[in-house]
Amino acid sequence: MRFDVIAFYTGAHEAAHTSFVEEANEWFTAMAGDYGFTYTSTNDWSKLNDENMARYQVVIFLEVRAEAPEQRRAFQKYIEHGGAWMGFHFAAFALTPSAYPANWDWYHDIFLGSGQFVSNTWRPTSAVLKIEDVRHPSTAGLPSTFTSAPNEWYRWHNDLRRNPDIDILASIDESSFPLGSGPKPHEIWHEGYFPVVWSNRRFRMIYLNMGHNVMDFDTQPNRRLSSSFASDEQNRLILNSLLWLGKRDV
Numbered sequence: 001m002r003f004d005v006i007a008f009y010t011g012a013h014e015a016a017h018t019s020f021v022e023e024a025n026e027w028f029t030a031m032a033g034d035y036g037f038t039y040t041s042t043n044d045w046s047k048l049n050d051e052n053m054a055r056y057q058v059v060i061f062l063e064v065r066a067e068a069p070e071q072r073r074a075f076q077k078y079i080e081h082g083g084a085w086m087g088f089h090f091a092a093f094a095l096t097p098s099a100y101p102a103n104w105d106w107y108h109d110i111f112l113g114s115g116q117f118v119s120n121t122w123r124p125t126s127a128v129l130k131i132e133d134v135r136h137p138s139t140a141g142l143p144s145t146f147t148s149a150p151n152e153w154y155r156w157h158n159d160l161r162r163n164p165d166i167d168i169l170a171s172i173d174e175s176s177f178p179l180g181s182g183p184k185p186h187e188i189w190h191e192g193y194f195p196v197v198w199s200n201r202r203f204r205m206i207y208l209n210m211g212h213n214v215m216d217f218d219t220q221p222n223r224r225l226s227s228s229f230a231s232d233e234q235n236r237l238i239l240n241s242l243l244w245l246g247k248r249d250v
Contacts, residue, residue, distance in 0.1 A: 003246035005032070007041040007060035008048060016124070016152070017063045017090055019213040019224045024062050024088070027229050031239060037246055049074050058084045058245045061091035063211065065100070065107065076106055084204040084245035089211025092154070093117050112207060113166045113200060115157035121180030122187035124152045124214045124226070129196060129234075130173040136199070137244040138169055138206060138237060145173050146233035150226040152212040153179065153194060160195050169206070170197040170237070197237065206241045210234065 007028065009021045025041045032039040041062070048071040053059065059078065065087075066072050079085060094102040095117045102108060102116045109115055127148050131139050153172065160166045172179065172194040180188040196209040214226035229235055240250045 001248070002036050002038065003057040003248065004038045004055060005040065005058045005060060005242070005246070006047070006053075006056045007039065007062050008045055008064075008066075009041065009043055009062040010045075010064050011043055013064060013090065015222050016212045016215045019215060019222075020089070020211045020228050021062050023213070023228055024211075027235075028060075028242075031242075035239065035243065036248070037242070045071055050077065053078045053083065056083075057247070058086065058242065061085070061087040063088065063090050065091055065093075065104065072104060072107070076111075079111065079203050079205070082204065086205070086241060086245060087112075087207045089151075089154075089209055091211075092156075092207055092209075109158070111200060111203060111205065113158060113160055113163045113198075114207075118155045118157050119186060120155065121153045121189055122184070123181050124150045124212055125180060126150050126231075127153060127176040127179055127196075128173040129170045131170055132168045132195075136167065136169055137250045138197075138199070138241040140240055140250045142233055142236060142240075145175075147231060148234050149210065149228045149230040150214045151210050151228070153189075153196065154209055155189075155192075155194060160198060161193070165200050165202050167199045167201055168195045168197075169199060171195045197241075204245060206245065208238065208241070210238075 011018045028039045094108050096102045130145050178190050199206050216223040243250050
């Protein structure tokens with residue numbers, strides 16, 4: 001059975017995020033033709049409303065979250081009435097003070113469970129990811145570990161392992177350490193537990209920390225040096241997740 005997907009983005013936050021949005025729109029469009037779903041993307045966030053969202057079975061936040069109060073209300077209503085969501089990378093970001101403060105408690109603390117952003121690795125690099133839940137449809141057919149596409153990895157305020165609603169699907173394997181190259185020491189992770197893909201059992205949702213390409217930051221800031229869709233296993237994880245959200249067999 002066909003299902004319909006709508007993806008929201010701004011394409012104006014940061015060159016690396018915009019690069020990911022461009023790639024994601026191309027990739028999802030190609031997958032739609034092969035796997036029997038429709039894919040619509042828009043930077044018009046006013047379309048996040050009750051009437052329009054009733055047309056779609058899955059909503060994707062490619063790079064940011066909803067900001068306007070009426071959009072946030074419509075999104076929460078959509079989710080609480082059975083709608084499905086996939087979010088990437090910066091879509092979970094919140095930090096006070098910043099341009100994206102922690103001012104949406106339901107989204108960050110209840111829905112995502114992660115709370116505020118705390119820190120990140122730098123520069124973007126691949127990591128070895130470990131599958132944590134082999135029974136979830138999103139991880140079907142994946143090896144126990146695989147190498148991701150290059151990415152900037154995030155750490156969160158809340159320990160997701162302590163939240164009984166959260167199902168951690170993949171985390172950074174210890175063989176990845178040290179992860180990042182700096183130059184700042186805190187941008188290189190040497191140990192720790194870092195979930196990067198998870199679902200909330202109370203809702204039909206999956207968050208993936210991927211979504212930040214390597215860019216030529218030194219000489220040509222808009223030139224892409226990596227692809228977020230360069231890992232076959234990571235692509236399978238994303239596609240499995242979307243088919244599960246759309247209630248299709250993986």
